[in-house]
Amino acid sequence: MAIEKFNIVLPPEIAYDEAHLLRHLCRIKGLNPSDTTGMRILSRSIDARQRQIKVQLSAELYVGENKPALTYPEPQYRDVTTSRHQVIIVGSGPAGLFAALHLIEHGIKPIVFERGNDVSQRKRDIALINRNVTLNPESNYCFGEGGAGTFSDGKLYTRSNKRGDIHRVLEIFHYHGAADNILFESHPHIGSDRLPSIIKHMRQTILSCGGEFHLGSKVDKLLIKDGRAIGCRAANGIEHTGDAVILATGHSAHDIYEMLLNQNLTLEPKGFAIGVRVEHPQALIDSIQYHREDRGQYLPAASYRLVTQVDGRGVYSFCMCPGGHIVPATTTPNLCVVNGMSASHRNSPFANSGIVVEVRVEDIYKSFDNYKELKGLQYQKTCEGKAEIECRLMASRSHTEVKFQAPAQRLADFVEGRFSSTLPQCSYVPGIISTPLHKCLDKPISERLQQGFRDFGKKMRGFLTNEAVIVGMESRSSSPVRIPRNPDTMEHVACERLYPVGEGSGYAGGITSSAMDGINAANKIIQLIKT
Numbered sequence: 001m002a003i004e005k006f007n008i009v010l011p012p013e014i015a016y017d018e019a020h021l022l023r024h025l026c027r028i029k030g031l032n033p034s035d036t037t038g039m040r041i042l043s044r045s046i047d048a049r050q051r052q053i054k055v056q057l058s059a060e061l062y063v064g065e066n067k068p069a070l071t072y073p074e075p076q077y078r079d080v081t082t083s084r085h086q087v088i089i090v091g092s093g094p095a096g097l098f099a100a101l102h103l104i105e106h107g108i109k110p111i112v113f114e115r116g117n118d119v120s121q122r123k124r125d126i127a128l129i130n131r132n133v134t135l136n137p138e139s140n141y142c143f144g145e146g147g148a149g150t151f152s153d154g155k156l157y158t159r160s161n162k163r164g165d166i167h168r169v170l171e172i173f174h175y176h177g178a179a180d181n182i183l184f185e186s187h188p189h190i191g192s193d194r195l196p197s198i199i200k201h202m203r204q205t206i207l208s209c210g211g212e213f214h215l216g217s218k219v220d221k222l223l224i225k226d227g228r229a230i231g232c233r234a235a236n237g238i239e240h241t242g243d244a245v246i247l248a249t250g251h252s253a254h255d256i257y258e259m260l261l262n263q264n265l266t267l268e269p270k271g272f273a274i275g276v277r278v279e280h281p282q283a284l285i286d287s288i289q290y291h292r293e294d295r296g297q298y299l300p301a302a303s304y305r306l307v308t309q310v311d312g313r314g315v316y317s318f319c320m321c322p323g324g325h326i327v328p329a330t331t332t333p334n335l336c337v338v339n340g341m342s343a344s345h346r347n348s349p350f351a352n353s354g355i356v357v358e359v360r361v362e363d364i365y366k367s368f369d370n371y372k373e374l375k376g377l378q379y380q381k382t383c384e385g386k387a388e389i390e391c392r393l394m395a396s397r398s399h400t401e402v403k404f405q406a407p408a409q410r411l412a413d414f415v416e417g418r419f420s421s422t423l424p425q426c427s428y429v430p431g432i433i434s435t436p437l438h439k440c441l442d443k444p445i446s447e448r449l450q451q452g453f454r455d456f457g458k459k460m461r462g463f464l465t466n467e468a469v470i471v472g473m474e475s476r477s478s479s480p481v482r483i484p485r486n487p488d489t490m491e492h493v494a495c496e497r498l499y500p501v502g503e504g505s506g507y508a509g510g511i512t513s514s515a516m517d518g519i520n521a522a523n524k525i526i527q528l529i530k531t
């Protein structure tokens, strides 16, 4: 009876082929694979800096004893049907869902309000956008069960390590159906084909424990009494009160910001980023990153991360999706917004990434000052609207009717300031229309992007090519508004028991960091209730 431990460097054809790996580990220990009762990979990360690609791997081999089913403590979800305490959660994205599940572990009943549809109906709503039919403003790539995380790429890494327990977030995803590899890959990724069923399981956990989940319930009013949030009301008349309100509505819920201002709750403008999505053939990115013609059978689709400074502002890649697709991510007709996603196998022939320019509050034109706290939001909308109008104008020249097509330009043409007379193949399903984005983007953004792409072409030889296409607009990488909160209690600065969390609060960004933010707010509420 033993557990043999390994910490080794291997070539990809062994590290990414479990049968081969098992034979290899057994050979090292002089064992027969039939002597073993199981193998578990504990961590795996790829190092492609040198021509000879190496994989650092740690693993365990079980001999004569059973491999435990879970490597982490199973979450203890309690029956909260008759709990004395309940918390209202507005929004069922990662921040709202993880807060709800955490409250249940502590015996508190969550009541979730979600403006959009369940994941199954949401898939149908999204298909209508991709077929250029219609956009449901309540159910799309950003709104609906699971939030913007549901049809996302599902990359689960974050640089905000100090925000909380990243591993616990991965474990909760795994517990609800994510594949084992998210627990050991250095860059874990779920994939948009698997996320919807995981999100559905999370809702089932909440409901089976006695929590409530109100779909199609768009909150339009907070219930506040004596400076304290006590509940909320949805447009369909559903109203609930509780011990606290967690506001987890994401950064595309512009109406929530309006609602807060109407209820005299402070907001602040915040820096954000604007740019485009760039798409290359995946084979080209593989050949640059792996220094070989073909990545072969075992290596994962290659990714990259790029950053430079141009004229005092950061220009950087964001949400890179190897083997992915560019998708229409607007929540409002007439605004052009794109994002990226990929399926679990990352097997599309395209590699896309947001390339964005940092926008500080002081960079936003004075003409937007009238919008006060919402000036960043208004600037963002203006950029997205302008891209849509330009795209429509270009389409009208060829008598094409525009619905959700997006403006696009070959990358080298953009950098050289040339119109693209043809466009390469692109993964964006509604279609792309050749548009001179170098003119359509604001000059400070456009010029920084052009220089940024030149720098990236030097860092990754072959990146700056006309085989690549840029698609507008990548404008929702972070929120242009902050809902200010007390750093100690996480409550809104002017309203007790109101917890703005996740990406829409301006304090978090991405799936994992938003999930941790939701858990942190739940912990604050638990402390408050239990003392």
Ligand SMILES: Cc1cc2nc3c(=O)[nH]c(=O)nc-3n(C[C@H](O)[C@H](O)[C@H](O)COP(=O)(O)OP(=O)(O)OC[C@H]3O[C@@H](n4cnc5c(N)ncnc54)[C@H](O)[C@@H]3O)c2cc1C
Pocket (backbone or CB within 6 Å): 090, 091, 092, 093, 094, 095, 096, 113, 114, 115, 116, 141, 142, 143, 144, 145, 146, 147, 148, 149, 150, 151, 152, 153, 154, 155, 156, 157, 217, 218, 219, 220, 248, 249, 250, 251, 252, 253, 256, 319, 327, 329, 339, 340, 341, 501, 502, 503, 504, 509, 510, 511, 512, 514, 515
């Ligand atoms: C296509 C795409 C791909 C992405 N890929 C990745 C990725 O790979 N990795 C990563 O880390 N991040 C990715 N992101 C970003 C990530 O999805 C977000 O950062 C994350 O979902 C934010 O979580 P959240 O809970 O704060 O908000 P959201 O996920 O935006 O959820 C907010 C929820 O609130 C609901 N809501 C809004 N207003 C109301 C209201 N008035 N009443 C009731 N409900 C309301 C919305 O319908 C939504 O469900 C991607 C985003 C998109 C769009």
